[in-house]
């Protein structure tokens with residue numbers, strides 16, 4: 001009997017993926033595997049526990065032990081929308097190590113919660129390749145079209161309170177709204193909705209700039225040139241424009 005391992009992120013997509021798998025394979029072994037980046041919104045853990053309780057499962061939590069900021073310092077590289085080493089060190093590697101130990105590829109299916117609105121066949125093919133030798137499935141991406149709002153409605157209909165970051169207007173419930181892959185718009189939204197989290201990210205970025213020189217998560221591409229745009233500068237611009 002296969003072991004079904006959900007690569008659970010604490011977001012709506014992976015929660016509904018877990019629900020689909022648990023419904024499809026009643027009585028079979030299902031694991032909710034989640035990596036702790038140590039910078040998640042506490043409400044992510046509340047939601048994750050609610051999902052686990054709904055399905056009668058325990059959360060299986062793996063962790064590297066560092067934050068993304070600590071990974072950037074160790075790697076001497078500040079993550080950005082093109083390259084984010086935090087994903088590898090804090091999520092992929094610990095999850096894969098757990099799979100190596102507990103989920104033999106021949107008996108295991110890994111499930112990834114790509115949402116229908118995020119469906120991108122090239123990205124899915126890359127995930128499939130990255131997870132080899134495990135077999136991967138994408139129950140939501142391979143299912144009917146659904147908007148984010150429709151997915152959140154389904155989450156509510158299950159009696160679950162969605163993670164608060166969605167209610168605050170974020171598209172993803174990860175790293176407390178401070179994902180280095182996010183663009184200008186999300187960082188401005190973070191500044192407007194969770195200014196203390198923005199301040200934390202800004203302080204961490206400043207520490208990394210001390211260490212690494214003129215680097216930044218964002219880039220300013222105005223005027224046909226490209227240069228690092230520190231969060232501090234983006235904040236000052238926003239405050240001047242207000």
Ligand code: SF4
Pocket residue numbers: 037068079084086087090091174175178179180181
């Ligand atoms: S969500 Fe963003 S900041 Fe967090 S580990 Fe992934 S890429 Fe890094």
